Structure formats: structure tokens, C-alpha cells
Amino acid sequence: MKNNLLKSLPYASVIFLLLCIFPFLLNAYCVSSCVTDNPDVPTESYTCVEVPRYIEFCGDTIDLTRYDRHERMDREMLAFSFMHSTSIQTIKRANRYFPVVVPILKENGIPEDFKYLMAIESACNPLARSGAGAAGLWQFMPVTAKEYGLEVNSHVDERYHIEKSTYAACKYLKDAYRKFGDWISVAASYNAGQARISQQQERQYTDETLDLYLVEETARYVYRIFAAKLLFNNPSAFGFNLRHSDLYPQIHYRTVKVSETISDLARFARGQGTTYALLKNLNPWLRSTSLPVKSEKEYIIMIPDNDKVDYNPEFTVPYSKKWVVE
Numbered sequence: 001m002k003n004n005l006l007k008s009l010p011y012a013s014v015i016f017l018l019l020c021i022f023p024f025l026l027n028a029y030c031v032s033s034c035v036t037d038n039p040d041v042p043t044e045s046y047t048c049v050e051v052p053r054y055i056e057f058c059g060d061t062i063d064l065t066r067y068d069r070h071e072r073m074d075r076e077m078l079a080f081s082f083m084h085s086t087s088i089q090t091i092k093r094a095n096r097y098f099p100v101v102v103p104i105l106k107e108n109g110i111p112e113d114f115k116y117l118m119a120i121e122s123a124c125n126p127l128a129r130s131g132a133g134a135a136g137l138w139q140f141m142p143v144t145a146k147e148y149g150l151e152v153n154s155h156v157d158e159r160y161h162i163e164k165s166t167y168a169a170c171k172y173l174k175d176a177y178r179k180f181g182d183w184i185s186v187a188a189s190y191n192a193g194q195a196r197i198s199q200q201q202e203r204q205y206t207d208e209t210l211d212l213y214l215v216e217e218t219a220r221y222v223y224r225i226f227a228a229k230l231l232f233n234n235p236s237a238f239g240f241n242l243r244h245s246d247l248y249p250q251i252h253y254r255t256v257k258v259s260e261t262i263s264d265l266a267r268f269a270r271g272q273g274t275t276y277a278l279l280k281n282l283n284p285w286l287r288s289t290s291l292p293v294k295s296e297k298e299y300i301i302m303i304p305d306n307d308k309v310d311y312n313p314e315f316t317v318p319y320s321k322k323w324v325v326e
Helices: 002-037 067-082 084-107 114-122 142-147 162-180 183-192 194-203 216-233 265-271 276-282
Strands: 054-057 060-063 253-258 299-304
Touching (some): 054 216, 060 183, 084 114, 084 162, 084 216, 114 162, 114 183, 114 216, 142 162, 162 183, 183 194, 183 216, 265 276, 276 299
Antiparallel strands (some): 253 299
């Protein structure tokens, strides 16, 4: 009896193994049949967006044909292709914030392409905060923010203020351009700092920032901006086919000037006919439950228009027609 049981064990193991892998074999057969039997599906498909030979950035033509540049670009394009939720949300949010940011860039003489720098810094999320403590659309560190005129404390953090942080970013970018004289170096310095880029240019005997040997994060940074530009210029090429109703619309609001301390922002919101949650959502720079106001100081608070707070995709206007397939 014992010998018969031992003899039967190998057969039982084989049967058990076949039962386990059968669903996978069946699924593979079905997928193969669908691909080969459907005349509407091409026999050849590619999962990589083709790397262009050149790209325009801030009025300059960047050659991407050298193998190292080609492969760096390919890496960032693949990242955007397969980080689906992040890439899609970045485009959705950009529809709300590009109309605010781009006019400020133009007003300050900053090339419009720097909106893509903002996009990779924060995924167009005004509430973005890094582990290192950088915050807002432009990911300012507290010290740098204060250097460029932003108020940062426990009650007010203007790194989260859309317009004010964009003006501060323009000041930084203009300072960097005065130092370097080219926008590629300016973009790289936003990640690594002006001193480090200057130091490496001197040590490596080149002013061509794309030819510098840098730490990986900075080495990838400018190519990520290039890839973001390609993504926004043709989301469908990356596999993202959006409708105009998928995009986030701009929020309609009115403004209230505040020159006296608000001890209870929730009560203030109720008095303005809105909720505390919506008040904070529209004014993320308000970081506490109150707003102390010093003498001769004034803040402008946005209050959502109650008649237009409901989501109505029919009235969502794409910032760029290239973003939608309709």
C-alpha cells in the first residue's frame, strides 16, 4: 500500500502542475489567436515613441542624433509613455494652469518652453511637495523662495500661490540667464543650482551643458523637459487619446481683499458663501486655520463662483487642440 502511494505521487504532481498552468496557456492561446486572426490589427506593433533627430527648445535646435543624447531622450520618453496616471493627470491639470502661467512667462521675457519645466517639477500639481521640502508648481525650497520674495511661514506659504510663485520663478530664470547666456544651462541650473553648473563647466572645459558629466538626476533633467514638450505636442503618440471633457477646466472665482486678521478661516468662508474646503482648494497658500495680517499688509483671496462650481464638460476648452482627439 505504501509503495503504491509513493508510485502515484509523481503522477499527481504532474497533474497538479498542469492544472495550475492551464489557465495561462489558454490565455496565451487566446491572445495569440486574437492578434493573428483579426485582420484589423496590424501584424507589427511598437511600444516605443520614436526619438526625433532634433528638437526645438527656446528657439534653439538641439541635435539628438549622438547615441548618448538619443538614449537619454529615449529613456525619458519611455517614462512618460508608461507612467500612465502621472502623464495623463499632468495634461489634465495643465489645461487649468497653463493659461495662468504662460502669460506671466511671456510678460517677463521667459521662453514659453519653460512651462514644461514646471510640468516636470510638479506634474502641474500646485500642492506638490517633495521629500526634500520643495513645494508648489515650481518646487521652491523655503530659503530660495524667500530670496525671491515669497512669504513662507506657518500661516502663509506663497510657494503654493500660482501667480506669485510663477513671478518668483521668472526672477530666478532671468538671473540664471544673465549668468549663463543660454536657456539650456538655465534649465539645468533650476535642478542643480547655478553654482554647480558653473563649477562643472569650468572643470570639464565646456560651456555646452548637455555635454557635461553630471549626477543622474541633473543629467536626466533637461531631457525630461524635452520629452515633456513632445508629450504635450502629441499625447496620442504616447498612447493618450483624451477628449476635451477629460481636461480640467479653469475655475471661475471672484476676489476679496483682506487687510485685517482673519481668526477663523472656516467662518470667513461661510460668510463668503462657500466652504472651508473650497476656500483652501482655491487658495492653497493658506496653510493654517487663520490668517494673521500685519499692518499695511494685504492679501487677495479667491472665492469660487457658486453659479459655476459644478463640473460641466461641455464648457471645457482645451488649451491646445493637440491634446484632444475630437
